[in-house]
Amino acid sequence: MTAHWEERAQEPGRGDGTPGSTVGERWERVAPGVARRRLPRWDATVGAVTGDDGVLVIDTGSSLREGAALRADVRALWGRAVTHIALTHPHFDHVLGTAAFAGVQVYGAVGISELLARSRDSLREDAVRQGLPEDEAAEAADVLVRPHHPVSGDMTVSLGGGREVLLANLGPAHSGHDLVVLVPGTPDVVFCGDLVEESGEPQAGHDAHPARWPAALDRLLALGGEEAVYVPGHGALVDAAFVRRQRDELARRFGEA
16 A cells, blocks of 8 residues: 555645545655645644654644544554654644544653643634634643653654654744654655745744744754755745745844844
């Protein structure tokens, strides 16, 4: 099944979750054993990386309904259950689906667990303000999962069969707790969270540290290098040149610390 899906994987930018679409049409193959889906409405990216012993999912969507659909998709793609989750930052459209994945190990930047513990109400309110139905927002916030493994610098996670991924804490920048995921391979793939956005200007909300954002992107580029594929938190796949242009634009907008 994996080979068939890889052969007909969609072109970048078509992972829109259209009702009635097949699993293979919803997911974009980025590299061997590496895929991502662009969720509808907010165009948030969810990533998945498979090894012989398990699957890492990067971000979990905006609701338990989305999380459950993602869990089923991953099982259909690779025949394996999700074993690990990395949360790139603590915004509702990236974390509220986590409770749909039972028994997984959850990773996040150091401090995110404590933040989520005290911000259930604000996450729910933000989700409703952005258009998530109130009952879905309340349900997800009530069972919000906090990461079990804080990442303060770098951390390597093994998925078996020689597949290892590197989790790196590059924040604060877009938020107070920004985590990225490097998947070595051919090509290297970097899941950037909302440190990089392609489908619109990078958003600097109340928890952003905009003057520190350019330096975070410098570290991101040093981590991934010139040949990597960069997967933004929203939008199509980009290259190092795009990340560098966005870094320079952020420096013009906000200055540099």
